[in-house]
Amino acid sequence: MSASPAEDLLQQWESEQARLRQQVLEDDTEDWQRSPDFSGLERVGGVDLSFIKGDDVNACAQLVVLSYPDLQVLYEDSQMVTLTAPYIAGFLAFRETPFLLEALQRLKKNQPTLLPQVVFVDGNGLFHYREFGLACHLGVLSGLPCVGVAKNLLQVQGVNKSEEHQSQIAALQRGGDSFPLIGASGKVLGKALRSSDKSSKPVYVSVGHKISLDTAVRLTHACCRYRVPEPIRQILCGAASH
Known part of the structure; x- marks a missing residue:
């Protein structure tokens, strides 16, 4: 019996993830990452794909770039896109990455001086079923340092919303406190971070590419005025007002 088209696609995607996973760098690769105050970091990006309620085919692919450390908007790009790949849990990136990559490539072509030095992604990095999230x-495909910041806990690889997990969250006293996942x-695989004194709900930070976990956590905290890092929050606020 031959495999169904869906099974073929899954196998293809799994092998593609495994191939690209080999290229992930989990260390600090940039000079600014090694500086206590991120000296040399001037531009931080955020990307997200937001859907219209009830429509899982048409979405808005968004990229913002903020100045660092004052977190002022330098650049915004939002494009309506039509998704062609099916939604399959654990393979979200195959639906979303092409459009986010296009946004970065447009910026690189049109205003290369505004290209972000690091990109926050509304989603997971290594904290994923096969350690290869969005x-x-x-x-890997953009070649830029990336940090995954998820608002909800992905229950994966034995990490779940247990009583122990809830008590660890309760023990996070102030912004910047974290515990490992x-x-x-x-x-x-990542860390739960209390990102701001104002918010007791953590975010879940994991390495995307070209950054260490400790630096990713420190940077996420440095970019948070509220619970969600500002490059992602600007997109979420913008999407809410459209």
Whole structure:
């Protein structure tokens, strides 16, 4: 019996993820990442794909670039796009990455001096079923440092909303406090971060590409005025007002 088209697609996607996973760099690769105050970092980006309620085919692909450290908007790009790849849990990147990559490429072509030095992705990086979420996918294909910041806990690799997890969240006293998300294998896949004094709900930070987890967490905290890092929050606020 031959595999169904859907099974063929899944196998193709899994092997593509495995191939690209080999290229992820989980270390700091840029000079600014090694500086205590991120000296040399001037532009931080945020990307997201937002859907219209009840429509899972048409979406708005958005990119913003903010100045660092004052987090003022330098550049915005939003385009309505039509998604062609099916939604399959764990393979979100195959639906979304092409459009986010296009936004970065448009910026690189039209205003290269505004290209972000790091991109925050509204989603996960290594904290993923096969350690290759949207932030990793976009990072490897764009060549830019990327950080995954998710608002909700992906229950994966043995990490779940257990009583222990809830008590660890309760123990986060102030903005910048975090605890590791440890998979069943013992590997640290990301960190839960209390991103602001004002918000007791954490965000879930994981490495996308070309950055270490500790630096990703520190940078996320540095870019938060509220719960969600400003490059992503600007998009979410903009989407809400459209």
